[in-house]
Amino acid sequence: MRPRPEHLLTLGVVFITLVALSIALLTGSVAIPATEVARLLVQDDGSITDRIIDQLRLPRALTAFGIGGMLAVAGVLMQVLLRNPLGDPYVLGVSGGAAVAVLAAMLMGIGSLWLPPLAFSGALASMLMVFLLAQRGEDPDNRRLLLTGIVMAAGWSALIGLVLSLAPPLQLPGMLFWLMGDLGGAPRPGLALGVLAVGTAGALWLAPQLNLAGFGMAQAAVLGVDPRHLRHSLLLLSSLLTAAAVSIAGAIGFIGLVTPHLVRLLGATDHRWLVPLSALLGGNLLVLADTLARTLIAPVQLPVGVLTALLGVPIFLWLLNRDSRS
Amino acid sequence: MNALLEARGLHIGHQGRPLVRDLHLRIEPGQCWAILGPNGAGKSTLLRVLAGLTHPSDGEILVQGTPLHTLPARARAYHLGLLLQQGNPGLHNRVLELVLAGGYARKHHWWDTPEEIATARAALDELGLTTLAGQAAETLSGGELRRAEIARLLVQDPPLALLDEPLNQLDIGQQVTVMGLLRRRFVDTRHALLLVVHDPGLARHITTHCLLLQGDGAWETGPTTELVTTQHLAPLLGHALREFDTPGGSLLAIDWAAD
Numbered sequence: 001m002r003p004r005p006e007h008l009l010t011l012g013v014v015f016i017t018l019v020a021l022s023i024a025l026l027t028g029s030v031a032i033p034a035t036e037v038a039r040l041l042v043q044d045d046g047s048i049t050d051r052i053i054d055q056l057r058l059p060r061a062l063t064a065f066g067i068g069g070m071l072a073v074a075g076v077l078m079q080v081l082l083r084n085p086l087g088d089p090y091v092l093g094v095s096g097g098a099a100v101a102v103l104a105a106m107l108m109g110i111g112s113l114w115l116p117p118l119a120f121s122g123a124l125a126s127m128l129m130v131f132l133l134a135q136r137g138e139d140p141d142n143r144r145l146l147l148t149g150i151v152m153a154a155g156w157s158a159l160i161g162l163v164l165s166l167a168p169p170l171q172l173p174g175m176l177f178w179l180m181g182d183l184g185g186a187p188r189p190g191l192a193l194g195v196l197a198v199g200t201a202g203a204l205w206l207a208p209q210l211n212l213a214g215f216g217m218a219q220a221a222v223l224g225v226d227p228r229h230l231r232h233s234l235l236l237l238s239s240l241l242t243a244a245a246v247s248i249a250g251a252i253g254f255i256g257l258v259t260p261h262l263v264r265l266l267g268a269t270d271h272r273w274l275v276p277l278s279a280l281l282g283g284n285l286l287v288l289a290d291t292l293a294r295t296l297i298a299p300v301q302l303p304v305g306v307l308t309a310l311l312g313v314p315i316f317l318w319l320l321n322r323d324s325r326s
Numbered sequence: 327m328n329a330l331l332e333a334r335g336l337h338i339g340h341q342g343r344p345l346v347r348d349l350h351l352r353i354e355p356g357q358c359w360a361i362l363g364p365n366g367a368g369k370s371t372l373l374r375v376l377a378g379l380t381h382p383s384d385g386e387i388l389v390q391g392t393p394l395h396t397l398p399a400r401a402r403a404y405h406l407g408l409l410l411q412q413g414n415p416g417l418h419n420r421v422l423e424l425v426l427a428g429g430y431a432r433k434h435h436w437w438d439t440p441e442e443i444a445t446a447r448a449a450l451d452e453l454g455l456t457t458l459a460g461q462a463a464e465t466l467s468g469g470e471l472r473r474a475e476i477a478r479l480l481v482q483d484p485p486l487a488l489l490d491e492p493l494n495q496l497d498i499g500q501q502v503t504v505m506g507l508l509r510r511r512f513v514d515t516r517h518a519l520l521l522v523v524h525d526p527g528l529a530r531h532i533t534t535h536c537l538l539l540q541g542d543g544a545w546e547t548g549p550t551t552e553l554v555t556t557q558h559l560a561p562l563l564g565h566a567l568r569e570f571d572t573p574g575g576s577l578l579a580i581d582w583a584a585d
Contacts, residue, residue, distance in 0.1 A: 208436065212427050214417035218379050219410060224403030224431030269418040
């Protein structure tokens, strides 16, 4: 039997994962040889280099991996829910709700320990509002949901502008970093990887239904999918993933939009493959982007969201052109 | 014995205009029904209501004796299939994946079993699409997509299939082949078909029963032999029909020569 393209793709993506994590561990202001890094991963000697690996580079790389994966899976779910290739984790205003909550808290001088839970609550509150507003009437292809979300997102960005214009100048850089997405804060590798694992499992469970939803909700319903149930599950799962990602690292753009398209382009269109491969590739993309962000003009660290956008725009344009040619 | 599908006192309206008033319909195993009527008479809307996609304004639909709205989605797909008027290749699917989707309601496993794949391939064979199995569904022509969706319906294999203009976009040869296939797979097996068609000649030749929709709420049901006649249909369709006797039976055709 001929190997499925998805099998080769999986091997490739696993290989990229190893490469990306190695690069992240080997790169930084202090040069540490690869053999030393490998030794310190399994063995603690309490040295400075040991702490650089165990307490800085590794947790940060794993956090980046978890968040990139979450955003990519949320992107897959949103693209199915909205039947729109432009679907990304933030399209319905989830990040806007989180941003307003966080910036308002920063403005009021609330301690940084409270910011992640506030971001999470803001994201969920925004999603709930969109959901309740779009609930009425028939909405077979979720157009109403999309429009409601886009308008809410616009409303949130107006509020963000308001908070920024009221903020004292000293607080502005911190706020801007948060808005653009930044992994420089306290890394949470356990949380990020845990949420990624649970979210990916949930999306895999839904994968056969996601395949059917591609034919339109009416056709999926006729084939045995409960459209209401699927819609609720997709909204809940994608907003939990996005809210968790945003609460740890702010709104990092483009990973959720570009990754699913890249994986499809590489040959995996069945969601049973698309979901796990997107999780892995999205994780890798963010690990690499974050490594670049902290080394490109070191010792200055860039917010990683700036890099994902700078890389994401040309990638997306390239995908678009490639599509129209074929 | 319970009918495959029964409509009791069905009211369907569209934007305040009644399309179907107090419809009673009973589809039994082995029957083949046609819905005939002018554009906008509510044929497609009725099909969507009967498939449970849209709620009627009033009335009840029973599927083998059970109210349709009480059935969970999977059970509905087990009893009823629907070919929508507009084809949809989906988001980046291969043709084989499109056809495999027909087996969702009966699926017990998360993955596709070799039996499921064999069934889907056999359905593609029956519709002459064997060589297109690995192709992207988006690249199919209109007629090929139509046939792929009919293949999906064969995989779903419901006791009652509702088809909205199934022969749309098919060439003459494919129309005859597909109609023969649908009859063999649904009517001869004591399943049933309900087709929206525009060609009275086709309705006359292959259906056992007809539902005529006037578009103002009025309707008529009965055996095809009584309803599909030149005198009866011409006012509904707005044009003269002619009947010809041939060795194989009588043919009904649109009289293009009449003014």
